[in-house]
Structures are given as structure tokens and as C-alpha cells.
Amino acid sequence: MNREALIAGVGHSPFGKLTGRTALDLEVEAAIKAIADAGLSPQDVDGLVTDPGPAQGILNGITPHYLALGQLLGLNPRYTGSEILGGAGSVAIIQRAVMAVEAGLCSVCLCVYGDAPLSAKGSFDYARGDEAAFGLFGAAGLHALAAKRHMHLWGTTENQFGEVAIAARAHAARNPNAQLQKPLTMKEYREAGYIVEPLKKADCCLISDGAAAVVVTSADRAADLLKPHTRILGYGQAHNFGTYSSPDHFDSLPAARCGPEVLNKAGLAPSDIDVVQLYDCFTIVVLMQLEAYGFCAKGEAGSFVEHGRIGPGGSLPVNTSGGLLAEAYGGGMLHVIEAVRQLRGEAEDRQIQGAETALISGHGLGMNTHTTLVLGV
DSSP states (O other): OOOOEEEEEEEEOOOBOOTTOOHHHHHHHHHHHHHHHTTOOGGGOOEEEEEOHIIIIIITOOSSHHHHHHHHHTOOOSEEEEOOBTBTHHHHHHHHHHHHHHTTSOSEEEEEEEEOTTTSTTSSOSBOSGGGGGTOBHHHHHHHHHHHHHHHHHOOOHHHHHHHHHHHHHHHTTOTTOSOOSOOOHHHHHHSOEEETTEEGGGBOOOOBEEEEEEEEEHHHHTTOSSOOEEEEEEEEEEOOOGGGSTTTTTOOTHHHHHHHHHHHTTOOGGGOSEEEOOOSBHHHHHHHHHHTTSSOTTOHHHHTGGGTTSTTSSSOBOTTOHHHHTOOOTTHHHHHHHHHHHHTOOGGGOOTTOOEEEEEEEETTTTEEEEEEEEO
């Protein structure tokens, strides 16, 4: 019951508009790449946990997703399941895999995110509760309320949201797999129209078809594998279910509850983190997480990100592959993969020298769910 769990392999499919390819097809590709990266074969996998994404999960139900994917991979695992936590789901399935490995329920657990929302009509245009009667649809409207609240409480400006978007593009310019590699200027950001005021197009994440996978193994299985393993130093979750019934729902994220706790359990402070991969469905979420995790004080995130601080060469580079805003929408799993590559020294032109620790977050649904993962070499 006390076996150590490690990340031994990572892999992903292409991301973008992939006409003619199903989500399950993309997931099989990502899974096979991750298994091969770990130096294993599908026959070695005895655990499977999945994040089916919005099109497969929220709209279509699990039905069950892990069963459909497991059949295509030819698996007969000892342990399996799926999670639907919105953008917090990918980090959550890795946490679930860690617990399963450490409990002895399996020894090689495959974690897979995949979806094809660009190819699935209606993936993001469905009404969200009774508020739709008043014109509030989808995640952009919800997070626009949080952005307006932050501006009201702390004087945050649209230019400061723009700093987050510009940094994401600058990181993506160093990533050959990123969808948006063209740098963004503040002038271009300012001239764009609103999606939902105050959020502009560059404040909103990409929508992408694609899949990504991570292999979690026990330490004894990882000892003889090909790639350097990545240690799991801490993990946790926190959830706020009040939404509009809570007067302070838009003031902070559940990250403020689980983030500092996970860092404390890992024996680390924010200043000890070398690689920061924050879930970035919208620029406001990055600002709120910087405050929640203690990288800056409450209300100071806007000024904190100015002058390129979170971009390449800044004092705290955030989302070094471009994140959801510029690399691709990978449900949060691409954040994990980038962290692993940074800790392995495999990030090429975007490598953070001497990286030994990484923090990854997941954030989902109506600002209701949050997950945290801390990795080390």
C-alpha cells in the first residue's frame, strides 16, 4: 500500500481541425505513443483511466468511454474508470492512476484524454442552466463575469489580460506542435473585438481535435524503462459547487484551497517551482491562479504579469508550450506532458535550464472544479 508511483511515458496525437478522424482514433494514437515512450507494450498495461472531454463526456455520456477505448487498444485491465471534471479532468485521472498504483490495484496505468469537438456539432454551444434565458451561454460568458469582477475589485485592466495572451503566443512560437505560432502584439490584441466583454478572442482558449496520454507506473516497474521517470511529489483537489448561489463565487477559485495545501505536502513553496503549467481556458483564470497559488498577492496578478514576466525569459515563465491559448486544447493533459518534457530536459528551444520541479493545474466546468499536481525529478 506504500508503493511509489511515477510518470514513465507521454505521447500525443496531432491537434487542430482533424477532419475524418474520430476522438477514439486520436486517443489510440496518443496511447500507443505514450506506451512506446515508456518502453512498454499494450500487454504491460493493467490500468486505464480516461478523460473523455466535452463532446464525448458531457454531451454523449461515458457509455462507457473507458470500455470503448480499452477495446480498441486490446486491453483487459485490472483497474479502469473515467472522470468528467471539465478542464480539471486530465490532472484528476493522473491522480486517480497514482492512487491505484500506490494501492496495488495496478502497476502500469494508462491515462488518456481525447476529444474531437471541432468535428462534433454542438460541443460548446449548448445552454448552461436557466441563465441561458437571460443570454448567458457557455464558458466564455461565465469567465467574463469573473474578469469583470476582478477588474472591479482590483483595478485589473484589459491590457493586463492581454499580457497573458501575448506571453502564450511567445511561448508557442518556440513549439513546433503549437497551433498559433505567430506572435501577438498588444496593438493587435487591443484592436480585436470582444467575444464576451471584456474577453477578446485572444483571451479564449483554442478548440481542438486531438488526444494526449500519460503512463503512470510503480517505481519497481519504472526502474528498467527507457526514459528518465518523473516523480509525483503531491496532488490534490478542491471544488466549489455554489456558483451563483454563492456571493463570492467569482472572487476566487477552489485552487486557493488545494494549491497551497499540495505545495505544503510536497515540502515546497511557490518560489521553489521551476516549471509552471496553469490551466488557461481564459486569461483571467491564469491571473486568478497566480494569486491562488501564492506566486503573487491577492489582487496583484494584473501588475505581476506585466513587462513579459510570464513569457519566455521572464522571471516566471508560465505555460511554456503555449498552453490552451496557443498550443492546443488538450483538456489539460498537454500541460502535464510539457511539464514532463521540461523535467526530462526534452523541451528543446523552450527548455527551462535546471528545471527540477513542476506545478500543473486543472480548472473546470462553471469555475467549480480544480486539481493540482506537483512533479519532480
